[in-house]
Amino acid sequence: MARGVIRGIKNNGRAFVMFLLGVCTGAAFFLILHAQKLDGLYRERDAIYYANNQKYKEIMKLKEELAELARKGAYQKNYEETIKKIEVEIDSEEPIGPESDIKSKVEEMMKPFIEKPMDWVIKNPDMVALVLKQPVAIDQEQKFQLSVKYLSFFHSTLRIWVQVEEISDEGVSDSPK
Amino acid sequence: MQHEFWATTILDFLIALGVVLGGVILGGLGAFITDEYPMHRMLHLADKLKIWAMVAAIGGTFDTIKAFEVNILGGQLDLAFQQLIFIMSAFIGAHTGTVLVRWMIQGVI
Structure with a gap:
């Protein structure tokens, strides 16, 4: 199988090189046409990542606060509920x-x-x-x-x-x- | 002789231009594949490749300096001036490439 592929490439070397050049040319055209849009999308994605990160931090902070309040609440329930x-x-x-x-x-x-x-x-x-x-x-x-x-x-x-x-x-x- | 001079000058110009443009476009593709900003990388590469485009066009700095030395010490100042023209041509080619890339990306020359 591999030998057949290598023989095929050797026999059609010129076509293969042309194909690679075509890929490069196509990619270059794609880049020239759409690079600006791509940059914008990347920037938008980074902004979303940042916002997501901030939200995650906020959630973690609120969770910590909640746990602390729950701890305080339990303490009050256990020790301050009745007059001693x-x-x-x-x-x-x-x-x-x-x-x-x-x-x-x-x-x-x-x-x-x-x-x-x-x-x-x-x-x-x-x-x-x-x-x-x-x-x-x-x-x-x-x-x-x-x-x-x-x-x-x-x-x-x-x-x-x-x-x-x-x-x-x-x-x-x-x-x- | 004169034909050869112009041919080398044009060749240096186009080689430097090709190195910048080709390097920038393929570098941009590389940036796209590696999840970076393509335009930003292209702009950065255009500035970075300028000097290497000149070096590639004139065929290595050492040879040119050697030719300068031989020509100046041998009293052939016109040949030394020719080398200077080749360097200038390569520089103009590389700079044109950078300007074209900047124009393509930022819309300002």
């Missing part, structure tokens, strides 16, 4: 004597809120106010009226700022006049 700790701060213009006692009383009163979803407390802050509405008695003589000033949520900690006012029984008689 309650901290009480007393906010009073005058010095209050048994501050630590009041704090522990308030923490005691707020115990039902532990392990409650944070969202629920955020949506119903009046529940906290309602619980702390009743006066706190440290002993028989001292009673304090509480009012919630601020609530803050940080990770799984609920911090409450409470205004304290001493209730005085002076001048109040038990017997009706």
